[in-house]
Amino acid sequence: MTEVIARAQEPFVPRQGVPLISLRNIKKSFGSVQALRGASIDVHPGEVVALVGDNGAGKSTFVKVMSGVHAHDTGDFEIEGKPVRIGGPADASAHGIQTVYQDLALCHNLDAVQNLFLGRELTGPSWFGRRIRRAECEVRAREVLGRMRMGSISLTRPVGAMSGGQRQNIAIARSILWKPKLLILDEPTAALSHSAAEQVARLIRTLADEGLGIVVVSHDIHHFVVKCTDRIEVMRLGANAASFRSCEVTGEQVVNAMVGGNEALNLAA
Template structure:
């Protein structure tokens, strides 16, 4: 089963759906959001399958935050359909999304820096023991559970009593991911988890994103870094000014093509022109113009096809070595 998505610049790429017949955990069909006369999101299609990482990329103002808010239940969509397990839904609060197994890890991680790791792990959902009305925190069980869940995700901390603020940014991200998994998340939304991290800590977070995928979760990885997305992503959706610019499976697109769609060929060409005025800047690797995108095949009248086919064939033969190198 294959589908084709046409972006705002005419990009048409085949998207190969999973062959095991699994139903999307979360699906958006032509979804959009308008704030009065301002349309923040329009006509977005997105499907999140179990055991797959769906990367949503876009520059600032592309609509990524609005998309997160719709799926997490913070805002309601004003057009299109929002389906969970194949059934239309309209969440009114984030608790509705959590009840359906959709958890969001925001950039601030919703942690209290001065509290111990185990307290942050159960923040708002603490375990208690004893009869009502003198129930008290079951500290021993919370520490044991937090340690087991963190170890299941490959996170080993020597002291769960240390304030979570003393952990590195990557470690705090991993604790937030393990917490979401423990409380029954089936769909995990990660809002720019590597935005403020260094190279090493970004690698740690990407490793645990892959671990969440191996546990069968559907992961939505929001990022503006195509290199990070390509390391772990199974499907890529690029947003531009609130619309879907590109939707493609990993097998159908290279990192270079993803970067070009993310940045925009026209913007890169303009950047090259500006950088060319600065001495000592190598701009040879940047494209001269926006890369061509495949268009749907249409039947041409007899006589016209032969004239149009010759230049097209020559162009494809000339581009073949470059394409082969890019694919390799």
């Protein structure tokens, strides 16, 4: 990515008010493995927060706590200022949290509309055999894809025939359909070409500009994280090692913090 995808506010203005989601001092062990040793994150509406760290730092575990896949052992979890105990992914979804995992979980033989509504199809009444209301699904698909500036995408072509970037965007569109407040993306630009990654970065910014809070796990520090996000939380050994404002940091500084070059940096305060 050669250019900086326009950030929500420049110069950076620290977000005020109640965060959409706030996790404080989260701890989580798997048997004797302490995956999270006190991890924290705040995300405000309209903000793109990158979660970075070396392999095994605890990013996926942290994200899975946010999305209800794992229950945390101790720590505070608040949504819009209210303490919550998330019982599972459906509960997280009911609280407005949607996650797009790295494998995207798309069916390559199905088209965009079928993938968008997979398992949640709009159907007719039971006396009519609950037939899928394809026309209505298409209208809603067009609506959401149009909002995401993907109006030109084919609704009838199998998703397997689309580019990696288009597939990533379809997976994001699928989560947007349910009007989340917080979107969590796990490695959205991994294995994408330069231009496809740029397309995904633009979409992320468009959604943030609409008021969504976004958490992005990414190893793409130099091209994506420092250029396309607002804030960076660096994790090391299951806890926060550093925080940066993306517009004030270089990729080298972030990588240093990831591998342990700087102790307890907090440049985002």
